[in-house]
Amino acid sequence: MTRPRAAAVPAPPVPLSGTSADQVPRRRRRPVGVYLLLIPATVAMVVGLGYPLARQLVISFQKYGLAQQFGRPAQWVGLNNYTKLLTDPYVWGVIARSIAFCLVNAVVTMAIGMALAVLMAKVGRAARITLQVGMLLAWGTPVLATMTVWQWLFDSQYGVVNWVLAEPLGMDGMRYHSWLIQPMSFYFVATVIVVWMSVPFVVFTVFAGLLQVPEETMEAAELDGAGGWQRFWLITVPMVKPVLFVVGLLQVIWDLRVFTQIYVLQRAGAPTRETHLLGTYIYSLAKEFSMAGAMATIMLVLTLALTGFYIRRMLREEEL
Template identity: 45%
Template sequence: MTATATPIVTPDDTARPGPDRTRGRARREARGAAALLAPSLIILGVMVGYPAVLMLIQSFTDYTVKNKVLGTWPEFVGFENYVDLFTQSDFPAVLMRSLGLMVVLTVLNMSFGVIVAVLMTRLGRAWRIVVSIGLLLAWAMPPLTATVVWGWIFDTEYGVVNWTLNTLTGTSDWTNHSWLLNPWSFYFVLTIIIVWQSVPFVAFTTYAALGQVPGEVLEAASLDGATGFQRFRLVVMPYLRSVLTVVLVLQIIWNLRIFTQVYALQSRGGLASETNVLGTYLFRQGVGEFGATAAIGVTMVILLLVLSWGYVRTTLKEEEL
């Protein structure tokens, strides 16, 4: 008689799935994820992808309203629209003006937002609620409404600012003083309006992130002799870095795309030729010059992608890890 060897099967061997089973499960999960994402991808393709591709194509043509009315095809002009944009228009000056304004607004929004959030952690419950309501009201006010209100505050004849300055100086030097005719004072008023409405978002987001900082870590740092600034820089900031990075990218994009506030102030007396930013410059271009305006739009999209590429690259690296 010969003995037949019986393989010994351990519980781990029966529980461990084989490679084919693992790949099959991964394929099923991928198909399920694709099915769930399909409606969103279709909507994005129709609402974003198609207009973006159409704008890119039109930027290389001389497409005007004449072609649209007559139903004729525009001519392909290559990079002529882009060359004219940077050599025969005010676009370079508007671009530099918009970038400078974006930097100032972003720095002010982030700085004041973080400061307000930190101060809110030091307030009592009642005062914290009052401050939160005030911030929420400023944030919820429509940009056009806020611009109209601030426009009346800085009004030439009936503005509270001019009356206050006359009262403080004891003169009438500020009577009929226009804050919107001079480009520098125009941007001063514009900065106040945008910062007033943008700080609440940064403050609320940062305040929520501050709640995730472990109290025992801050207490340990305090016992080790760290000052308040050192605790914030060395302990709190690492917890806030990812949140503040997202907020920073959003602020850069939003501050580079401002339109309503600038256009409303220009309508109240500002000189459009000296105060245009990218949004209003695009809006005020020749009516029906679709090819030229498409080139401006493509340039703005590329600029926004370049400015946000650092955040996108960091996010992709974190996902790979």
């Protein structure tokens, strides 16, 4: 009688050379060449941004005016410039107006830009091209040329806006209304101009994000009974949320440091002191370089605080 053979036991896998079974695989190191490629951009940023910021910070701690431009040594005053600015109620009013103007403009720009982007994605090819050309013309027009047109539109005697309000709409009190005299109407005109010039960037960026939303997902949601509004808020917006966060962050930064539009409107006859924002107020301190440097540093800290809060919220939304 033959004896039954024992079942063959498979041999344990042979570990790769240089490794052991309990050894944790190491993370691959990035080649040094990747970091070397960052050197030109880093040097350009340090030279172009680092030195001016450092110089501005040093001047903000000195008494630096026109005399120092001709060789007189600057006197070190420490935090005196910051104390003088931060104890002035008018400076806090300028800061509050700047933050309010920034947030209102950013919200209105994002709302109108998203609406036009969705419209551009829904209309036909001819209408879409027409919208794109109009947006490019509005976006590509030089700022000063745009300001000239808007000043004519809101002119108190020959403006089209006053004529439309007075003649077709019957508002006789608006016939010779001056939009730039009162601060509230001044900021309304400034908001219209800033939003009109900022919307095209939001439209093109959000429209590019909408093109990445899968049509199969939208069709499946429609078959499940989701309406157009539900598909937009529950599917489209979450998918393009990273794009919206980045565009919104850029709008906050740009609207906080707006200068040209406010300065040109002030030169057109607006009361300067009642309509100052951070950019124009810093420009008004040009004769006192140290005070202007301190105010610019405060503006930088405020910008970093707003953007830091925005970035933390963006990261928190991505983790959910």
